[in-house]
Amino acid sequence: MDNAEQKSPQRRRTSARATVTIRDVARHAGVSVATVSRALRGSDLVHPATRERVDAAIEELRFTPSQLGRSLAERRHAANGIVFPDLSGPYYADVVLGYEEVAATLGRSVLILSTHNRESADEMVLELAGRVDGLAVFGRTVHDDVVAEIVQRGVPVVLMARTEIEGADSVRTENVAAAASVVEHLLADGHRRMSFVGDPSDSTDVAERWAGFRGALAQSGAEVPERTIPAGFKEDDGARVAADLVADGLPDVVVCANDELALGLSVALAEQGVQVPGDVAVTGWDDVMAARYAGLTTVRQPMREMGGRAARMLDARISGDRSEPRHDVLTTQLVVRHSCGPHPKEAHR
């Protein structure tokens, strides 16, 4: 016993930053570390009087249990990760919001990682996977084999807005039918020649929207464009497209892969003297806040719910759910505003 005290030669305790450990508390309270641990966890195997002594020691030493030690012993991180291509724009923020909200409620911290277009993205994601109990991955941020590797390592993964991968849950929004409803609405308004702006190879979502767009046009007998007008997701990309459109001749409608694109396009068109919706109708996708103020016709997606659902799915897997992977599809909603032209309501009802 005396020896034990000798062994830990208590460095100058003047006021140095000596992190307080559970052993310090135990010594101070005159009990064993096991008892302190039990008191911490609220076990009922501790005598009230003892618990009081321990609590007093904790208070006095200002002890805070190390999350690291705890996690290592419990073999769990109590944290989930979420991976994004990019956090800019209003779209992703909502997903994170929903995710964080639910995760926090479930007692899990949230680690975020935005891959931008860094080459090191794959490594960063793998590293992240080693710090969490579960991982939500948005879109095509990482290669399929990286996701497979993580799944294979035993870390639950849920994919968001991305094609399914063996062994992982997924949540996405409905695109095909929504695209069709956009087209149908436009057709009913008398529009015929439609272009689609966006790059289907960029994301599963865009690919599906393009497919739905083509399908609906084909079914109606209207002219189906052979290819999309390729573009990214930013306002700048929209502006660039505007120039080409004016040069090449305007269609009746430009259906855009997202709102930022559509908004950038509209502004650029206006600057070149093209009236929206007078000369050309424009639609977007996402229903971001700016779309409301710009009067943009668009498709609303429940981004926040998507995040929340991803967090819940992960929680279930981490908690031991071993059922077949789930693949949820959230419904979307056409929001008609001014940018697709005055709707002749009388014409169809």
Added chain:
Amino acid sequence: MDNAEQKSPQRRRTSARATVTIRDVARHAGVSVATVSRALRGSDLVHPATRERVDAAIEELRFTPSQLGRSLAERRHAANGIVFPDLSGPYYADVVLGYEEVAATLGRSVLILSTHNRESADEMVLELAGRVDGLAVFGRTVHDDVVAEIVQRGVPVVLMARTEIEGADSVRTENVAAAASVVEHLLADGHRRMSFVGDPSDSTDVAERWAGFRGALAQSGAEVPERTIPAGFKEDDGARVAADLVADGLPDVVVCANDELALGLSVALAEQGVQVPGDVAVTGWDDVMAARYAGLTTVRQPMREMGGRAARMLDARISGDRSEPRHDVLTTQLVVRHSCGPHPKEAHR
């Protein structure tokens, strides 16, 4: 030696999820754990041939070092936290974006926590503080004494958009002069009776904007309202204010504490037949994307840079910088748009 093998009775290894540890690798490569560790860290104290054997073993066993074990041994988390009142709205997302971008570059993971208005916010933040090497705290999300506690615990803290606290760095944006410039611009346009919407007790920023607003009005000799029209930060809050304004009589200008408020207010006014800027001018703050499309006069703040700077400050502290706390103030910029009335440029130039 034979005994050692007995001791770890290798559970069914059919295909079970037996996490591979550094000791497995060591055994497999026929070296000690120290050597494996050295090989992992890229120490030059490992013979090339040995390194090769170790690498082969790592590859074969698909070994990934546990971040937990590593962090515990190294006594660092390699992660930073960022705390928000709420992640909704375009404003915070930008800060997180800037923060994450820089933190990732510096090799630190990012943990986010949104306190919403949960009662347990304080505990959650304290818990978070135990998982990170440094913490960025936005606005009045947590009480001063909680921040002080964290600082005192030795965790570097940087405050964003919040009054300074002993021992912590801070970054904020300039408010007083910006508010004055808004007022001056409006006065130059001939406006006189101005109201301010927002709750100064809500945030340091709002308090400073209100102060700058009053100061500039007082200096010009114009009438200074005694109190603000209290409101939160959401579009709904703006809509509620609109009703009161119409009932009580309109001023010439309504200066709002942020853009969402201003936008919600404008729409609600329009619905009640009040023209903006014809009957009343409206200004906001933040310059969110929707403000551009709504033509809202506002003040632009470098949110992204604020986040980035916070991340860099934290990094310096974590890396051992012991200099006096820094308090950075970022400059803001008045953005004049349609909502404050046609600017009679000729009048003053």
Added chain:
DNA sequence: CCGGTTAATGTAACCGGTACCAAAGGAGAT
């Protein structure tokens, strides 16, 4: 052929918790 270096590796003690198992002590039963 030998003491002194230097390179390469092994041993084991941490890091800060959790939890299994054994042990001590008191109450109640016989």
Added chain:
DNA sequence: ATCTCCTTTGGTACCGGTTACATTAACCGG
């Protein structure tokens, strides 16, 4: 008074890495 049984507590082996220190082997000049 003795024997169970139950409550409470202590000792200690983990969790999975890092690293100080010891050890061994090879190489050097004299």
